[in-house]
Amino acid sequence: MQLVLHTPGLLLKVRDGAFEVTAGEERRMVSPKQIDSIAVTAGCLISSAAVELAVRYDLAIYFFDEIGDAVGCLRSPYFESIATLRRKQVYFDDSPAAVEWVIGLFRQKTEGQLSVLAYLADRRPTLAEDLKITQGELRKAMSELPGADQPWETLSASLMAWEGAQARRYLKAVSGCLPEPWQFPRRSRRPAEDGFNAAMNYLYGMLYTIVEQAVFAAGLDPHLGILHSDQYDAPTLAFDVIEPFRPWVDRLLIEQFITHKVESAFFEQRGGGWYLNSAGKRLFIPLFNDWLEERVRHSGKQTTRRLHIYAAAADLAKRINEFKSDA
Numbered sequence: 001m002q003l004v005l006h007t008p009g010l011l012l013k014v015r016d017g018a019f020e021v022t023a024g025e026e027r028r029m030v031s032p033k034q035i036d037s038i039a040v041t042a043g044c045l046i047s048s049a050a051v052e053l054a055v056r057y058d059l060a061i062y063f064f065d066e067i068g069d070a071v072g073c074l075r076s077p078y079f080e081s082i083a084t085l086r087r088k089q090v091y092f093d094d095s096p097a098a099v100e101w102v103i104g105l106f107r108q109k110t111e112g113q114l115s116v117l118a119y120l121a122d123r124r125p126t127l128a129e130d131l132k133i134t135q136g137e138l139r140k141a142m143s144e145l146p147g148a149d150q151p152w153e154t155l156s157a158s159l160m161a162w163e164g165a166q167a168r169r170y171l172k173a174v175s176g177c178l179p180e181p182w183q184f185p186r187r188s189r190r191p192a193e194d195g196f197n198a199a200m201n202y203l204y205g206m207l208y209t210i211v212e213q214a215v216f217a218a219g220l221d222p223h224l225g226i227l228h229s230d231q232y233d234a235p236t237l238a239f240d241v242i243e244p245f246r247p248w249v250d251r252l253l254i255e256q257f258i259t260h261k262v263e264s265a266f267f268e269q270r271g272g273g274w275y276l277n278s279a280g281k282r283l284f285i286p287l288f289n290d291w292l293e294e295r296v297r298h299s300g301k302q303t304t305r306r307l308h309i310y311a312a313a314a315d316l317a318k319r320i321n322e323f324k325s326d327a
Helices: 048-056 083-093 096-123 125-142 152-177 195-217 236-241 243-258 278-292 305-322
Strands: 002-005 011-015 018-023 026-030 037-040 060-064 070-074 267-270 273-276 295-298 301-304
Touching: 002 018, 002 278, 011 048, 037 195, 048 060, 048 070, 060 195, 083 096, 083 305, 096 125, 096 152, 096 236, 096 243, 096 305, 125 152, 152 243, 195 236, 195 243, 195 273, 195 278, 195 305, 236 305, 243 278, 243 305, 273 278, 278 305, 295 305, 301 305
Parallel strands: 002 037, 037 060
Antiparallel strands: 011 018, 018 026, 060 070, 267 273, 295 301
């Protein structure tokens, strides 16, 4: 479970070996053994004792901006013996094996998108034929994925262009299935141009946190990405590993909109953009955390979504460990 501090003015300190969260007259005790990280999404006060307790239990403290992107992280500076793995990671990143891994990510992501569209076809029978056409387009494009025989500079640009075209087809179909007030013309990030994108940005931000934790747990360097390697000073490997899991979040999000659980009062507009407000976060944060602990079948295994994400990072670490470099 993740401890989320999302109310401005909260105080996090330590009492009797546990975290004490104070908001006005309300107090809540949280054992460090019950959580795996701390997320700060609003202006809070955190005591040095609370930071030390988090370090002692290897709990990262993540800081998020208003759209849900991680902007900072406090964690222990000590790691297990992982120098050999990270040296191998550097060699792996420039190899054909890494390219094949990235192509596999996009195949998995497309399969996830197809599953979301199948879910929507069951709930929007009048749009089933249109959704079937989009599914056919996604499958056809998947058979035309760029091959690993190109120079990486060329292949990287081709893969990004391919992914962008897939996303546009997919999101156009998703938008058409939403209640009319929530339909959107395109994907928008900074800032979101509509409520659906604002909620998607926020949930993707929460998902990034779990993926980055999984990458660290596997002993990998999150800053040594492959496809997103040109983004300086960012956890680019997490940007890669997250791709197959985005459709999982999409499904969770879409379900809330088409069952009318999302209200306009969950958002605020400022500076030309849309943002999830405190009321919206009170819906989506516990919903996301519960969803992470649901058991689902993926890659032939039945376990929680969180552990599937950790398993994906561990699988990458295994690939890297077994990789034979010519260097």
